Amino acid sequence: MENQDFRISKKTIWFLIFGNLLLTFLGAVAKIQHWQFSEILLTLAMLLFFTVWVIVLSDIAKNKIYNKTFWLFSVFIFPFIALFIYLFRRDNLLNKN
Secondary structure (H helix, E strand, O other): OOOOOOOOOOHHHHHHHHHHEEEEEEHHHHHOOOOOOOHHHHHHHHHHHHHHHHHHHHHHHOEEEEHHHHHHHHHHHEEEEHHHHHHHHHHHHOOOO
């Protein structure tokens, strides 16, 4: 099995991550201020997070990366932090094999 790129570009994945952060922050502020649309913002943030999580998890599963088991467990245990670290280190992890 040969290593492959993401099905969508890395720029799109980073855009989804930063959109998730922005929606989470705005949703939290809206919730603190008791605005009516806070649940909508937080729901959209969770949907974006789940989308990125599935994309990265499928990338880990289909590619030969260094310490695949560690990365699979870390994505489940520390999902948000592990996604950032994996995306930063992805090229390096693919080249170690």
